Amino acid sequence: MDDGYTPQAMWWSVGMTLTGHAGGRRCPQCRPDGCAQLAWAIRQREAGRPLSPVPVLLAGARP
DSSP states (O other): OOOTTSHHHHHHHHHHHHHHTGGGOOOTTEETTEEHHHHHHHHHHHHTSOOOSHHHHHHHTOO
């Protein structure tokens, strides 16, 4: 079983997030003022090291 918080799993998530937003597509976390999940993926790529997605996931759960 692959742990979702391993560096490999987080890089996979970054790739899927960026692909999922390509061409103007949106996800359930997208808001008129931006997307926290997409911002996380971009920061992950820029940092070049794994950053925990937990704060982003929790923020997306807010009504």
